[in-house]
Amino acid sequence: MSAEKIMILGVNHKTAPVEIRERLSFSSDPGTPYRELKVIPGCEEFCFLSTCNRVEVIFVSPTPEETEKKIRDFLFDNSMSYDEAGQYVYLHQGKAAIQHLFRVGASLDSMIVGEPQILGQLKQAYRDASEQNAGGMILNRLMHKAFSVAKRIRTETEIGSSAVSISYAAVELAKKIFGNLKNKIAMLVGAGEMAELAAQHLMNQGIAEVVVANRTFERAVNLARCFNGKPVALEELIPQLEHVDIMISSTGSPDVILHSKDVKPLMRQRRNRPLFLIDIAVPRDLDPKLNDLENVYLYGIDDLNNIVDINKAERDKEAVHAERIVSEETLKFMLWLGSMEVTPTIVAIREKADAIRKAELEKTLPNIGSLSDKEIKAIEKMTSAMMNKILHNPIVYLKKDASHKDKKVKLASIRNFFNLDNSE
Amino acid sequence: MGYLLFQITLFAYVLATGGYVVYFWSQRNDVRTTARGILIGAGVLHTLYLIVRYIEAGHTPLTNHHEAASFFAWSVTWGYLSFHWRYNVRNFGSFVSPLITGLMLIATFSSREIIPLPPALKSAWLPVHASIAIMANGFLALAFCGGIMYLLQERELKNKRFGLFYTRLPSLESLDQLNSHCLAIGFPLLTLGIITGSVWAKQAWGAYWQWDPKETWSLITWFLYAALLHQRFTVGWRGRRAAIMAIVGFSAALFTLWGVTFLLEGLHSYVG
Numbered sequence: 138m139s140a141e142k143i144m145i146l147g148v149n150h151k152t153a154p155v156e157i158r159e160r161l162s163f164s165s166d167p168g169t170p171y172r173e174l175k176v177i178p179g180c181e182e183f184c185f186l187s188t189c190n191r192v193e194v195i196f197v198s199p200t201p202e203e204t205e206k207k208i209r210d211f212l213f214d215n216s217m218s219y220d221e222a223g224q225y226v227y228l229h230q231g232k233a234a235i236q237h238l239f240r241v242g243a244s245l246d247s248m249i250v251g252e253p254q255i256l257g258q259l260k261q262a263y264r265d266a267s268e269q270n271a272g273g274m275i276l277n278r279l280m281h282k283a284f285s286v287a288k289r290i291r292t293e294t295e296i297g298s299s300a301v302s303i304s305y306a307a308v309e310l311a312k313k314i315f316g317n318l319k320n321k322i323a324m325l326v327g328a329g330e331m332a333e334l335a336a337q338h339l340m341n342q343g344i345a346e347v348v349v350a351n352r353t354f355e356r357a358v359n360l361a362r363c364f365n366g367k368p369v370a371l372e373e374l375i376p377q378l379e380h381v382d383i384m385i386s387s388t389g390s391p392d393v394i395l396h397s398k399d400v401k402p403l404m405r406q407r408r409n410r411p412l413f414l415i416d417i418a419v420p421r422d423l424d425p426k427l428n429d430l431e432n433v434y435l436y437g438i439d440d441l442n443n444i445v446d447i448n449k450a451e452r453d454k455e456a457v458h459a460e461r462i463v464s465e466e467t468l469k470f471m472l473w474l475g476s477m478e479v480t481p482t483i484v485a486i487r488e489k490a491d492a493i494r495k496a497e498l499e500k501t502l503p504n505i506g507s508l509s510d511k512e513i514k515a516i517e518k519m520t521s522a523m524m525n526k527i528l529h530n531p532i533v534y535l536k537k538d539a540s541h542k543d544k545k546v547k548l549a550s551i552r553n554f555f556n557l558d559n560s561e
Numbered sequence: 562m563g564y565l566l567f568q569i570t571l572f573a574y575v576l577a578t579g580g581y582v583v584y585f586w587s588q589r590n591d592v593r594t595t596a597r598g599i600l601i602g603a604g605v606l607h608t609l610y611l612i613v614r615y616i617e618a619g620h621t622p623l624t625n626h627h628e629a630a631s632f633f634a635w636s637v638t639w640g641y642l643s644f645h646w647r648y649n650v651r652n653f654g655s656f657v658s659p660l661i662t663g664l665m666l667i668a669t670f671s672s673r674e675i676i677p678l679p680p681a682l683k684s685a686w687l688p689v690h691a692s693i694a695i696m697a698n699g700f701l702a703l704a705f706c707g708g709i710m711y712l713l714q715e716r717e718l719k720n721k722r723f724g725l726f727y728t729r730l731p732s733l734e735s736l737d738q739l740n741s742h743c744l745a746i747g748f749p750l751l752t753l754g755i756i757t758g759s760v761w762a763k764q765a766w767g768a769y770w771q772w773d774p775k776e777t778w779s780l781i782t783w784f785l786y787a788a789l790l791h792q793r794f795t796v797g798w799r800g801r802r803a804a805i806m807a808i809v810g811f812s813a814a815l816f817t818l819w820g821v822t823f824l825l826e827g828l829h830s831y832v833g
Contacts, residue, residue, distance in 0.1 A: 313718060316732035408797025411733060428719065432800050440721045 140231040140474050143275065144201045145238060146208055147186075147193030149246065153225035154389065159356065161192040161212050170194075171269040173211050179204035182273030184266040184280065188258045190247070195238060197275045201230060235279065236467045242283035243290040245459055251296040252334050256287045274549040275477075278558075279470070286466045293462065294455045304335040306444040307415055307436070308342055311383055314411050314434055324348040324381040326374065327388030328360055332417050335385050336364060348381060350374050352388070375399050379406050387417040397426040404432060415441070473558065477548055483532055485557045490524045563617050564673065566610040567631070571665050573603035574634070578658040585655040585729060593654070597645070600658065604638045611635060618675045623691035624682060626671035629818065632692070634664035636699025640746075644703065650739055651731040656706040686761035694754030694779075698814050700747030701786070705811035707739040708804035715801055733800060740803050741793065748786050751814075755779055774825035778817040785810040 148158055163169050163185075170185040174194065183196035194212070198204035205228065206219060213222045229237045240246045244255050263280045266272045272280075290296060308318075315321055323344050325336045328351065336347055347366035350373065351357035357368035369377055371394075378384065378400065388394060400412070414435045416423040421437060428435040476485060498520060502513065535551055552558055580596025583589075611632065614622040622628040641657045644650070714730040717723050730736070758776070759769045770776060789806040792798035798806075 310718070313714070313727065313732050314734065316734035405796060409799050409802075410797070411800065431802070434718055436721065443721065444723065 140235065140471055142197050142199060142201055143195075143231060143234045143279065144198065144205055145193055145195050145227075145229045145234040146205055146212070147191060147227055148225050149191035149193075149227075152227055157225050158190070158192055159353065160214075160216075162187045167265065168269075170211075171265070171271055174208060175269070175271060177204060177207045177211070180208065182276040183271050184262050184276060185271075186241075186259060186262040188255065191241070193241070195234070195276065195279070197273060232467060232471055235470050236463060238279065238283050239286045239463045239466055240460075242287040243459060243463065244287070244296070245290075245456065245463065250456065253291075254334055254337075256284065259287075260284060274545055275474075278473070282466065282470055286463065289466075290459045290462050294458045296455045296459050303438075303441045304338045306441050307335045307385075308338045310434070310436060310444075311339065311413055312342075314413050315382060318342045318344050320345050321382040322346045322348060322380055323383040323385065324350060324377060325360065325364070325366075326350045326371070326384060326386040326394070326422070327352075327390075327418065328356065332385045332387035333360070333363070335415065335417070339383065340364060344383075348377055350377065375403070378403055378412070381412075382410065383413045383415070385415045385417065386422040388422050390418070390422060391420060393424050394422045395427070396424045397430060400427060400433060401430060404430060476557075477545075477552075479535055479544075479548070482535060482548055482552060482557065486528060486532070486551070486555050489555060489557065490528060491521075494520050494524050563610065563613045566606065566613055567668075567673075570603055570606040570610050571662075571669060573599055573606055574638075574658070574662050574665050577603055578662045581655040581658045585652055588729065596654065596658070600638065600654070601642060604635070604642060607631075607635050607638065620678050620683075621688040621691065623687065623695070624678060625674075625676065626819075626822075627668050627673045629691075629695060630664050630668035630671060632695050633698055633702075633818075634661045634668065636696045637661050637664065637702050640696075640699040640703050640743075644739075644742070648735075648739065648742070650707075650735060652729050653706065653710070653731075653739070656710055657703065660702060660706060681765045684761060684764060686757060686764065690754060690757040690761050693750055693757060695818075697747050697750035697754050698818060700743050700750060701807075701811050701814050704740050704743035704747060704807040707736050707743060708807035708811075711736040711740065711804035712801065712808075715804075737799050737803060740807055741799075744786060744790060744807070748790060751779075751783055751786065755783060774821045775817060778813065778821050782810060782813040782817050785813055 148161060150158070167187070170187075174180055174183055174185065174196075179198040179200040180196050181198060183194055186193040186195065192212070194208050196204065196208065209219060209222055209226065227237075237246070242256055242259050244251050244253065247255055259280070263272070266276070311318060311321075318339065321344050323336060323339050323346070325332055325347060340347065347361070347364040348369055349357045349361040349364065349366050350369045350371050351360065352371045354368065354370050357370070360366075361368040371388075374395065378395075386394065395414075404412070409432050411432045411434065414423055414427060414433065416435065416437045423435060423437075425435065425437075427433050475481065498517065502508065502516070508516075531551060531554075535547060577596050577600040580592055580599055584592040584596055611622060614628070618624075623632055637657060638661055641654070641661075644653075710726075710730050711733060713726045714733055714736060717727045718733070758779070762771065762776075763769045785806065789798065789803060789810065793803060
């Protein structure tokens with residue numbers, strides 16, 4: 138099969154501002170994209186991935202270019218022209234698409250490289266696709282490969298340690314300030330993989346409640362659901378701070394959202410209970426002067442980075458290692474794709490059967506005793522005739538013309554029967 | 562006999578302090594267990610010494626500097642050990658034990674001579690007033706140590722430069738709680754010490770309050786702690802401010818105990 142049929146159309150934190158990403162995420166009704174994409178001609182297999190930082194459609198189509206146009210129109214809801222939308226999206230095809238998916242799964246394309254949540258989100262997206270019957274043979278294998286590549290990179294490199302240790306450091310700091318986190322309340326302002334990861338870590342420490350504030354209330358509601366939390370509007374930020382003990386901020390706001398003068402009067406109402414502020418946003422959300430307030434502890438992403446003190450050179454080395462694994466696995470997948478044609482499949486079946494035949498002959502012939510060359514030749518001829526006759530019908534069946542979709546199904550089942558892809 | 566016991570006690574305290582300092586560096590639990598064992602032993606020996614001293618002197622041994630400092634050290638030790646029973650504050654011992662040893666050294670270098678009790682001090686109030694007042698100081702000393710630990714820990718957290726203390730000291734919250742617990746015991750004792758002193762003064766000198774320097778300074782100390790507690794309960798003063806107040810208050814308490822005696826003349830001046 139030609140790799141060119143695989144395409145990925147997407148937006149992420151690098152290519153599109155949050156307003157655009159939000160619009161494409163369909164977070165209010167995750168069923169919509171499946172209903173709508175399914176009817177697009179050529180969109181045979183697809184998966185819809187939507188996280189805080191990215192929206193991607195991974196699809197397989199015999200006519201990728203045309204299908205892509207329709208998908209893009211659907212995503213942008215015809216609100217802008219195809220070319221206009223082009224400035225926000227990336228489009229990968231064939232080998233590049235495979236590579237991109239592997240990089241996403243392994244968290245090499247994340248805002249915080251190595252954060253582990255994306256893999257879970259990708260798995261969920263794939264699960265949704267399967268439930269909606271949107272998957273197919275190519276997509277199944279591609280996605281499973283992406284998961285195993287991510288796993289391999291996680292075990293073979295230290296790429297994950299930095300993101301994990303940053304949120305771990307945040308939790309450690311919280312413990313040094315509050316001691317026990319049991320009855321503390323955390324507030325998540327804005328969204329982002331890193332912030333959510335930190336919130337997740339805090340949840341694991343048995344924090345009492347997570348409050349989620351967002352510019353769009355709808356988003357807050359969605360995110361709050363992940364943490365069993367309470368959604369609030371961004372306007373409520375300051376009054377909320379009266380109860381909250383830990384605030385993690387990662388909005389896309391170009392300006393500071395919380396000033397020292399906002400918090401100062403609050404500390405009296407809080408009866409000076411300590412307030413731990415974590416600013417993950419770039420540009421920053423929180424006024425650096427906040428750290429000068431009594432009982433307020435402000436940490437930025439750089440401060441957290443300094444704590445975990447991960448050598449940058451070390452991290453780069455790990456990234457290179459991870460990229461090498463991605464290239465290697467992409468190449469393997471390309472080889473498999475190449476074999477997903479009729480002729481290579483027939484060759485593979487024959488080779489497999491012939492290997493079995495030869496092995497059995499080698500086992501049996503020495504036991505029979507002295508045979509003449511003529512007799513040996515006759516036996517060989519007989520076994521190969523048997524093999525050919527057994528394989529005749531499956532091969533004819535495989536060669537018979539069929540529609541594109543049927544052909545893929547046929548290939549898949551035949552390859553499965555003969556276990557050509559060594560999947561147990 | 563008494564002196565030998567005192568020397569052994571002092572030696573045990575020095576040993577325990579050494580153990581706690583080693584523990585602070587190495588963070589080895591076996592070292593801490595040993596240090597605590599030695600400290601408990603020292604506390605027991607110290608109690609024995611106080612009894613022996615009582616028998617030798619024939620009256621409550623709280624009348625000169627040696628005795629006051631020694632009893633002070635004893636109060637801090639048992640105050641600390643009693644806290645240990647209930648709360649676990651990491652590395653608290655490494656801060657408290659040097660203070661105990663310091664107090665013991667003051668006791669060592671003060672005159673141990675037993676002077677006959679002046680008539681004014683011959684009263685049942687002597688053991689009550691003096692021991693309560695010094696025990697109050699013991700708990701205030703613990704709050705002082707907690708305050709220092711708080712400031713050290715907070716400085717590292719605020720400056721985001723993590724050195725010796727970040728990992729070793731407990732959380733700010735537990736240090737702040739330590740402060741509040743120490744004061745919850747220390748402050749009522751201090752109040753009681755002043756009241757019993759005043760009642761005794763009425764008996765001995767005929768007036769409850771005469772504004773002698775020691776009385777004045779104990780009142781200043783009392784007001785400092787009262788202000789801290791009041792603010793804590795009303796507007797929630799805590800953390801850094803509470804820590805600083807605990808340090809300032811303890812300085813005032815020390816001045817009341819010794820500064821007044823050495824620098825200012827007054828009715829108490831012949832007393833430790």
